[in-house]
Amino acid sequence: MALRYDSHEAAPRVVAKGYGDIADAIIVRAREHGLQVHAEPDLVRLLAQVDLDAHIPPSLYVAVAELLAWVYELEQAALANSTAG
Numbered sequence: 001m002a003l004r005y006d007s008h009e010a011a012p013r014v015v016a017k018g019y020g021d022i023a024d025a026i027i028v029r030a031r032e033h034g035l036q037v038h039a040e041p042d043l044v045r046l047l048a049q050v051d052l053d054a055h056i057p058p059s060l061y062v063a064v065a066e067l068l069a070w071v072y073e074l075e076q077a078a079l080a081n082s083t084a085g
Contacts, residue, residue: 001044002026002035003056005068011055012064017048036071043067 001023002016016026030037043063050056056064 001047002030013055014047014050014052017052036074038067
């Protein structure tokens with residue numbers, strides 16, 4: 001499962017999804033591009049119901065906002081560490 005968030009859009013969008021080998025390939029590709037990877041099986045099950053390239057439904061806004069906040073914190077910590085050295 002992969003999400004993309006653009007502040008100019010109404011909500012994050014599901015841009016990739018799959019199970020098994022497809023999910024593994026999504027994870028490998030994300031890591032190759034330096035993207036954050038987080039395992040949250042319950043959220044994945046809910047997001048799997050969203051059509052590919054569709055915005056997430058309002059019922060998932062809070063859960064996805066928490067995930068995006070976590071990603072933002074990781075990115076800020078990495079930036080602080082890279083400029084502190």
